[in-house]
Amino acid sequence: MQSTLDLSELNTKIGRLFMAGMPGTQLDDDTEALIRDYCLGGVILFSRNIEDPVQLSTLINDLNDAAMKYHGKALFLAIDQEGGRVARLQEPFTIFPGNTVIGEDKDPVKRAGEFARVTAREMLLTGLNMNLAPVVDVRRGEPEKHLGGRTFSDNAETVALLGQTVIKGLQEKGVMAVAKHFPGLGRTSVDPHHHLPTIEADIKEIEEINLPPFKSAIEAGVSGVMTSHAIYPALDPDNPATLSYKIVTGLLRETLGFQGLVITDDLEMGAIGKKWGVPAGAIAAFEAGADILLICENQNMILESIKMLRQKLLKGEIPSDRLHQSIERIMAAKSNFLKKPKKVSLKEVQKYFSV
Numbered sequence: 001m002q003s004t005l006d007l008s009e010l011n012t013k014i015g016r017l018f019m020a021g022m023p024g025t026q027l028d029d030d031t032e033a034l035i036r037d038y039c040l041g042g043v044i045l046f047s048r049n050i051e052d053p054v055q056l057s058t059l060i061n062d063l064n065d066a067a068m069k070y071h072g073k074a075l076f077l078a079i080d081q082e083g084g085r086v087a088r089l090q091e092p093f094t095i096f097p098g099n100t101v102i103g104e105d106k107d108p109v110k111r112a113g114e115f116a117r118v119t120a121r122e123m124l125l126t127g128l129n130m131n132l133a134p135v136v137d138v139r140r141g142e143p144e145k146h147l148g149g150r151t152f153s154d155n156a157e158t159v160a161l162l163g164q165t166v167i168k169g170l171q172e173k174g175v176m177a178v179a180k181h182f183p184g185l186g187r188t189s190v191d192p193h194h195h196l197p198t199i200e201a202d203i204k205e206i207e208e209i210n211l212p213p214f215k216s217a218i219e220a221g222v223s224g225v226m227t228s229h230a231i232y233p234a235l236d237p238d239n240p241a242t243l244s245y246k247i248v249t250g251l252l253r254e255t256l257g258f259q260g261l262v263i264t265d266d267l268e269m270g271a272i273g274k275k276w277g278v279p280a281g282a283i284a285a286f287e288a289g290a291d292i293l294l295i296c297e298n299q300n301m302i303l304e305s306i307k308m309l310r311q312k313l314l315k316g317e318i319p320s321d322r323l324h325q326s327i328e329r330i331m332a333a334k335s336n337f338l339k340k341p342k343k344v345s346l347k348e349v350q351k352y353f354s355v
Helices: 007-015 029-038 053-070 099-104 108-126 156-172 203-219 245-255 278-288 299-314 320-337 346-353
Strands: 018-020 042-044 076-079 081-083 176-182 224-227 236-240 261-263 293-295
Touching (some): 007 320, 018 299, 029 053, 053 076, 053 108, 099 156, 108 346, 156 203, 236 245, 245 278, 261 320, 293 299
Parallel strands (some): 018 042, 018 293, 042 076, 224 261
Protein backbone atom coordinates (compact mmCIF):
# COMPACT_ATOMS: atom_id res chain seq x y z
CA MET A 1 0.00 0.00 0.00
CA GLN A 2 1.59 3.28 -1.08
CA SER A 3 1.90 5.92 1.61
CA THR A 4 0.71 8.44 -1.01
CA LEU A 5 -2.70 6.77 -1.05
CA ASP A 6 -5.34 9.13 0.25
CA LEU A 7 -5.79 8.29 3.93
CA SER A 8 -9.54 8.78 3.87
CA GLU A 9 -9.76 6.28 0.99
CA LEU A 10 -7.64 3.81 2.94
CA ASN A 11 -9.81 4.33 6.04
CA THR A 12 -12.96 3.53 4.08
CA LYS A 13 -11.41 0.40 2.59
CA ILE A 14 -10.29 -0.85 6.02
CA GLY A 15 -13.61 0.14 7.61
CA ARG A 16 -15.49 -2.24 5.33
CA LEU A 17 -13.77 -5.16 7.09
CA PHE A 18 -15.49 -4.44 10.40
CA MET A 19 -18.87 -5.42 11.77
CA ALA A 20 -19.75 -3.41 14.86
CA GLY A 21 -22.17 -3.71 17.71
CA MET A 22 -23.99 -0.60 18.84
CA PRO A 23 -25.26 0.46 22.27
CA GLY A 24 -28.97 1.19 22.06
CA THR A 25 -32.25 1.10 20.18
CA GLN A 26 -31.61 4.20 18.04
CA LEU A 27 -28.81 5.22 15.69
CA ASP A 28 -26.29 6.97 17.94
CA ASP A 29 -23.59 9.50 17.02
CA ASP A 30 -20.67 7.12 17.45
CA THR A 31 -22.16 4.44 15.21
CA GLU A 32 -23.05 7.04 12.62
CA ALA A 33 -19.46 8.33 12.78
CA LEU A 34 -18.13 4.82 12.07
CA ILE A 35 -20.40 4.64 9.03
CA ARG A 36 -19.52 8.16 7.87
CA ASP A 37 -15.78 8.22 8.51
CA TYR A 38 -14.87 4.59 7.81
CA CYS A 39 -17.58 3.15 5.53
CA LEU A 40 -18.32 0.51 8.20
CA GLY A 41 -18.99 -2.90 6.67
CA GLY A 42 -21.83 -4.02 8.87
CA VAL A 43 -23.72 -3.84 12.14
CA ILE A 44 -24.65 -6.73 14.41
CA LEU A 45 -27.75 -6.28 16.54
CA PHE A 46 -28.44 -7.84 19.93
CA SER A 47 -31.39 -7.92 22.32
CA ARG A 48 -30.24 -4.56 23.70
CA ASN A 49 -30.98 -3.01 20.30
CA ILE A 50 -34.44 -4.51 19.75
CA GLU A 51 -37.68 -3.51 21.50
CA ASP A 52 -40.29 -4.51 18.91
CA PRO A 53 -40.62 -4.95 15.14
CA VAL A 54 -41.52 -1.32 14.41
CA GLN A 55 -38.63 0.09 16.45
CA LEU A 56 -36.25 -2.43 14.82
CA SER A 57 -37.46 -1.48 11.34
CA THR A 58 -37.02 2.22 12.13
CA LEU A 59 -33.47 1.58 13.32
CA ILE A 60 -32.70 -0.43 10.17
CA ASN A 61 -34.03 2.39 7.99
CA ASP A 62 -31.84 4.90 9.83
CA LEU A 63 -28.75 2.70 9.47
CA ASN A 64 -29.42 2.17 5.76
CA ASP A 65 -30.07 5.86 5.21
CA ALA A 66 -26.74 6.75 6.81
CA ALA A 67 -24.84 4.13 4.82
CA MET A 68 -26.30 5.23 1.50
CA LYS A 69 -25.99 8.95 2.29
CA TYR A 70 -22.30 8.84 3.13
CA HIS A 71 -20.89 6.16 0.83
CA GLY A 72 -23.68 4.59 -1.23
CA LYS A 73 -22.77 1.12 0.05
CA ALA A 74 -25.23 -1.12 1.88
CA LEU A 75 -24.47 -2.53 5.33
CA PHE A 76 -24.46 -6.14 6.39
CA LEU A 77 -27.22 -6.09 9.06
CA ALA A 78 -26.76 -9.23 11.12
CA ILE A 79 -28.21 -11.02 14.11
CA ASP A 80 -27.82 -14.39 15.80
CA GLN A 81 -31.22 -15.97 15.20
CA GLU A 82 -30.61 -19.66 15.79
CA GLY A 83 -33.83 -20.35 17.65
CA GLY A 84 -33.93 -21.63 21.22
CA ARG A 85 -31.90 -19.64 23.70
CA VAL A 86 -29.88 -17.80 21.05
CA ALA A 87 -32.62 -15.74 19.44
CA ARG A 88 -32.40 -11.95 19.39
CA LEU A 89 -35.87 -11.64 17.86
CA GLN A 90 -38.47 -12.48 20.48
CA GLU A 91 -42.29 -12.34 20.33
CA PRO A 92 -44.15 -11.17 18.29
CA PHE A 93 -41.51 -12.71 15.98
CA THR A 94 -42.06 -16.44 15.48
CA ILE A 95 -40.29 -18.42 18.19
CA PHE A 96 -38.49 -21.66 17.31
CA PRO A 97 -37.08 -24.15 19.83
CA GLY A 98 -33.47 -24.36 18.59
CA ASN A 99 -31.31 -26.87 16.76
CA THR A 100 -31.34 -29.72 19.26
CA VAL A 101 -35.15 -29.85 19.32
CA ILE A 102 -35.23 -29.64 15.52
CA GLY A 103 -32.70 -32.47 15.30
CA GLU A 104 -34.83 -34.67 17.57
CA ASP A 105 -38.08 -34.00 15.69
CA LYS A 106 -39.69 -36.91 13.82
CA ASP A 107 -39.33 -34.88 10.61
CA PRO A 108 -36.24 -32.76 11.27
CA VAL A 109 -35.72 -31.66 7.66
CA LYS A 110 -39.25 -30.26 7.49
CA ARG A 111 -38.79 -28.44 10.81
CA ALA A 112 -35.40 -27.03 9.75
CA GLY A 113 -36.88 -25.80 6.47
CA GLU A 114 -39.82 -24.17 8.25
CA PHE A 115 -37.47 -22.42 10.69
CA ALA A 116 -35.36 -21.07 7.84
CA ARG A 117 -38.25 -19.86 5.67
CA VAL A 118 -40.19 -18.12 8.44
CA THR A 119 -37.07 -16.62 10.01
CA ALA A 120 -35.89 -15.30 6.63
CA ARG A 121 -39.30 -13.79 5.87
CA GLU A 122 -39.46 -11.96 9.21
CA MET A 123 -35.86 -10.80 9.04
CA LEU A 124 -36.27 -9.39 5.52
CA LEU A 125 -39.55 -7.74 6.46
CA THR A 126 -37.73 -5.70 9.11
CA GLY A 127 -34.64 -5.12 6.94
CA LEU A 128 -32.15 -7.61 8.39
CA ASN A 129 -30.04 -9.37 5.76
CA MET A 130 -27.60 -11.74 7.51
CA ASN A 131 -28.26 -14.52 10.01
CA LEU A 132 -25.21 -15.73 11.92
CA ALA A 133 -26.61 -19.26 11.74
CA PRO A 134 -26.75 -22.23 11.49
CA VAL A 135 -24.49 -23.80 14.10
CA VAL A 136 -23.06 -26.88 12.36
CA ASP A 137 -20.86 -28.10 15.21
CA VAL A 138 -21.24 -31.86 15.72
CA ARG A 139 -22.05 -32.64 19.35
CA ARG A 140 -19.40 -34.81 21.03
CA GLY A 141 -20.64 -36.07 24.38
CA GLU A 142 -22.31 -33.67 26.79
CA PRO A 143 -22.15 -30.19 25.23
CA GLU A 144 -20.47 -27.36 27.10
CA LYS A 145 -23.12 -25.12 28.67
CA HIS A 146 -22.88 -22.30 26.11
CA LEU A 147 -23.56 -24.83 23.30
CA GLY A 148 -26.48 -26.48 25.09
CA GLY A 149 -29.48 -26.80 22.76
CA ARG A 150 -27.57 -25.26 19.84
CA THR A 151 -26.30 -28.41 18.06
CA PHE A 152 -28.47 -30.47 15.72
CA SER A 153 -27.00 -33.88 16.49
CA ASP A 154 -23.98 -36.00 17.39
CA ASN A 155 -24.17 -37.48 13.87
CA ALA A 156 -22.13 -35.62 11.25
CA GLU A 157 -24.42 -36.61 8.35
CA THR A 158 -27.49 -35.37 10.20
CA VAL A 159 -25.81 -32.06 11.06
CA ALA A 160 -24.69 -31.68 7.44
CA LEU A 161 -28.19 -32.30 6.10
CA LEU A 162 -29.98 -30.00 8.53
CA GLY A 163 -27.34 -27.30 8.22
CA GLN A 164 -27.66 -27.39 4.44
CA THR A 165 -31.45 -27.24 4.75
CA VAL A 166 -31.30 -24.11 6.89
CA ILE A 167 -28.71 -22.45 4.62
CA LYS A 168 -30.78 -23.04 1.49
CA GLY A 169 -33.99 -21.96 3.22
CA LEU A 170 -32.48 -18.68 4.39
CA GLN A 171 -30.61 -17.83 1.22
CA GLU A 172 -33.37 -18.74 -1.24
CA LYS A 173 -35.46 -16.08 0.55
CA GLY A 174 -32.60 -13.58 0.35
CA VAL A 175 -31.01 -13.74 3.82
CA MET A 176 -27.29 -14.54 3.99
CA ALA A 177 -26.46 -17.60 6.12
CA VAL A 178 -23.28 -18.10 8.13
CA ALA A 179 -22.17 -21.60 9.18
CA LYS A 180 -20.34 -21.75 12.50
CA HIS A 181 -17.95 -22.42 14.31
CA PHE A 182 -15.20 -23.59 11.93
CA PRO A 183 -13.60 -26.12 12.20
CA GLY A 184 -16.05 -27.39 14.82
CA LEU A 185 -16.66 -26.63 18.50
CA GLY A 186 -18.62 -29.77 19.36
CA ARG A 187 -15.93 -31.19 21.63
CA THR A 188 -15.21 -28.01 23.61
CA SER A 189 -15.25 -28.24 27.41
CA VAL A 190 -14.93 -24.51 28.11
CA ASP A 191 -16.80 -21.42 26.91
CA PRO A 192 -14.72 -19.23 24.54
CA HIS A 193 -16.68 -16.20 25.74
CA HIS A 194 -14.47 -16.46 28.84
CA HIS A 195 -11.53 -18.80 28.17
CA LEU A 196 -9.50 -20.20 25.26
CA PRO A 197 -10.53 -23.83 24.63
CA THR A 198 -8.26 -26.55 23.29
CA ILE A 199 -10.01 -29.16 21.15
CA GLU A 200 -8.13 -32.45 21.51
CA ALA A 201 -9.35 -34.06 18.30
CA ASP A 202 -7.01 -35.89 15.96
CA ILE A 203 -6.92 -35.34 12.19
CA LYS A 204 -9.13 -38.37 11.55
CA GLU A 205 -11.88 -37.10 13.85
CA ILE A 206 -11.67 -33.60 12.40
CA GLU A 207 -11.92 -34.91 8.84
CA GLU A 208 -14.65 -37.47 9.50
CA ILE A 209 -16.77 -35.66 12.12
CA ASN A 210 -16.07 -31.92 12.20
CA LEU A 211 -15.63 -31.05 8.54
CA PRO A 212 -18.50 -32.79 6.66
CA PRO A 213 -21.15 -30.24 7.79
CA PHE A 214 -18.92 -27.38 6.63
CA LYS A 215 -18.30 -29.13 3.30
CA SER A 216 -22.07 -29.46 2.87
CA ALA A 217 -22.53 -25.80 3.78
CA ILE A 218 -19.98 -24.80 1.14
CA GLU A 219 -21.70 -27.03 -1.44
CA ALA A 220 -24.98 -25.28 -0.59
CA GLY A 221 -23.36 -21.92 -1.39
CA VAL A 222 -23.27 -20.61 2.17
CA SER A 223 -22.45 -16.88 2.21
CA GLY A 224 -20.21 -16.95 5.25
CA VAL A 225 -18.31 -19.22 7.60
CA MET A 226 -17.59 -18.10 11.15
CA THR A 227 -14.36 -19.22 12.79
CA SER A 228 -14.05 -20.63 16.29
CA HIS A 229 -11.91 -19.22 19.08
CA ALA A 230 -10.34 -22.58 19.97
CA ILE A 231 -6.95 -24.19 19.50
CA TYR A 232 -6.84 -27.42 17.49
CA PRO A 233 -3.37 -28.90 18.18
CA ALA A 234 -3.73 -31.39 15.32
CA LEU A 235 -4.14 -28.46 12.88
CA ASP A 236 -2.19 -25.62 14.50
CA PRO A 237 -0.74 -26.04 18.01
CA ASP A 238 -0.03 -22.32 18.46
CA ASN A 239 -3.06 -20.32 17.31
CA PRO A 240 -6.83 -20.51 17.76
CA ALA A 241 -8.68 -21.10 14.50
CA THR A 242 -9.69 -17.43 14.18
CA LEU A 243 -6.01 -16.39 14.17
CA SER A 244 -4.63 -19.38 12.27
CA TYR A 245 -3.44 -18.99 8.67
CA LYS A 246 -3.15 -22.79 8.50
CA ILE A 247 -6.82 -23.22 9.39
CA VAL A 248 -8.47 -20.22 7.69
CA THR A 249 -6.43 -19.95 4.50
CA GLY A 250 -4.88 -23.43 4.37
CA LEU A 251 -7.82 -25.62 5.37
CA LEU A 252 -10.95 -23.56 4.71
CA ARG A 253 -9.88 -21.65 1.61
CA GLU A 254 -7.35 -23.89 -0.12
CA THR A 255 -8.34 -27.43 0.93
CA LEU A 256 -12.13 -27.00 1.13
CA GLY A 257 -12.26 -24.36 -1.62
CA PHE A 258 -14.45 -21.85 0.22
CA GLN A 259 -14.62 -18.54 -1.66
CA GLY A 260 -17.21 -16.73 0.46
CA LEU A 261 -16.88 -14.54 3.53
CA VAL A 262 -14.82 -15.67 6.50
CA ILE A 263 -16.23 -13.98 9.60
CA THR A 264 -14.59 -14.04 13.01
CA ASP A 265 -16.55 -14.75 16.13
CA ASP A 266 -16.62 -11.75 18.48
CA LEU A 267 -13.01 -10.64 18.99
CA GLU A 268 -13.87 -9.23 22.41
CA MET A 269 -14.45 -12.73 23.79
CA GLY A 270 -12.09 -13.80 26.54
CA ALA A 271 -10.55 -16.48 24.30
CA ILE A 272 -8.97 -13.75 22.15
CA GLY A 273 -9.13 -10.59 24.25
CA LYS A 274 -7.34 -11.93 27.32
CA LYS A 275 -4.19 -13.14 25.58
CA TRP A 276 -3.91 -11.10 22.38
CA GLY A 277 -6.08 -8.06 23.02
CA VAL A 278 -8.81 -7.02 20.58
CA PRO A 279 -6.83 -4.86 18.08
CA ALA A 280 -3.91 -7.32 17.84
CA GLY A 281 -6.43 -10.16 17.55
CA ALA A 282 -8.19 -8.33 14.72
CA ILE A 283 -4.91 -7.87 12.83
CA ALA A 284 -3.93 -11.53 13.34
CA ALA A 285 -7.37 -12.69 12.18
CA PHE A 286 -7.10 -10.54 9.06
CA GLU A 287 -3.61 -11.87 8.34
CA ALA A 288 -4.95 -15.42 8.81
CA GLY A 289 -7.52 -14.77 6.07
CA ALA A 290 -10.67 -13.40 7.75
CA ASP A 291 -12.74 -10.90 5.75
CA ILE A 292 -15.10 -9.58 8.43
CA LEU A 293 -13.80 -8.70 11.87
CA LEU A 294 -16.58 -8.84 14.43
CA ILE A 295 -16.37 -6.49 17.46
CA CYS A 296 -19.68 -6.55 19.25
CA GLU A 297 -19.54 -3.92 21.98
CA ASN A 298 -16.63 -1.51 22.42
CA GLN A 299 -16.43 0.70 19.34
CA ASN A 300 -13.14 2.20 20.55
CA MET A 301 -11.65 -1.23 19.87
CA ILE A 302 -12.75 -0.87 16.24
CA LEU A 303 -11.05 2.53 15.98
CA GLU A 304 -7.84 1.15 17.51
CA SER A 305 -7.94 -1.87 15.19
CA ILE A 306 -8.42 0.32 12.12
CA LYS A 307 -5.49 2.50 13.18
CA MET A 308 -3.21 -0.51 13.75
CA LEU A 309 -4.21 -2.16 10.48
CA ARG A 310 -3.70 1.11 8.59
CA GLN A 311 -0.18 1.46 9.96
CA LYS A 312 0.74 -2.08 8.95
CA LEU A 313 -0.61 -1.54 5.43
CA LEU A 314 1.20 1.78 5.01
CA LYS A 315 4.47 0.25 6.20
CA GLY A 316 4.05 -2.70 3.85
CA GLU A 317 3.95 -5.18 6.75
CA ILE A 318 0.67 -6.45 5.30
CA PRO A 319 0.53 -6.46 1.47
CA SER A 320 -2.17 -4.34 -0.16
CA ASP A 321 -3.30 -7.40 -2.12
CA ARG A 322 -4.51 -8.96 1.12
CA LEU A 323 -6.85 -6.00 1.66
CA HIS A 324 -8.07 -6.12 -1.93
CA GLN A 325 -8.93 -9.84 -1.62
CA SER A 326 -11.27 -9.23 1.30
CA ILE A 327 -12.81 -6.10 -0.23
CA GLU A 328 -13.58 -8.06 -3.40
CA ARG A 329 -15.29 -10.84 -1.43
CA ILE A 330 -17.25 -8.33 0.66
CA MET A 331 -18.42 -6.36 -2.37
CA ALA A 332 -19.34 -9.57 -4.23
CA ALA A 333 -21.50 -10.69 -1.29
CA LYS A 334 -23.15 -7.28 -1.09
CA SER A 335 -23.87 -7.16 -4.81
CA ASN A 336 -25.34 -10.69 -4.68
CA PHE A 337 -27.59 -10.20 -1.67
CA LEU A 338 -28.00 -6.56 -0.72
CA LYS A 339 -28.33 -4.44 -3.86
CA LYS A 340 -29.63 -0.99 -2.93
CA PRO A 341 -31.55 -1.32 0.33
CA LYS A 342 -35.19 -0.40 0.00
CA LYS A 343 -37.03 1.41 2.74
CA VAL A 344 -38.61 -0.94 5.26
CA SER A 345 -42.37 -0.37 5.22
CA LEU A 346 -43.51 0.26 8.78
CA LYS A 347 -47.11 -0.30 7.62
CA GLU A 348 -46.26 -3.79 6.32
CA VAL A 349 -44.42 -4.57 9.54
CA GLN A 350 -47.37 -3.42 11.65
CA LYS A 351 -49.78 -5.44 9.52
CA TYR A 352 -47.70 -8.66 9.60
CA PHE A 353 -47.08 -8.57 13.35
CA SER A 354 -50.51 -7.10 14.22
CA VAL A 355 -48.92 -4.27 16.23
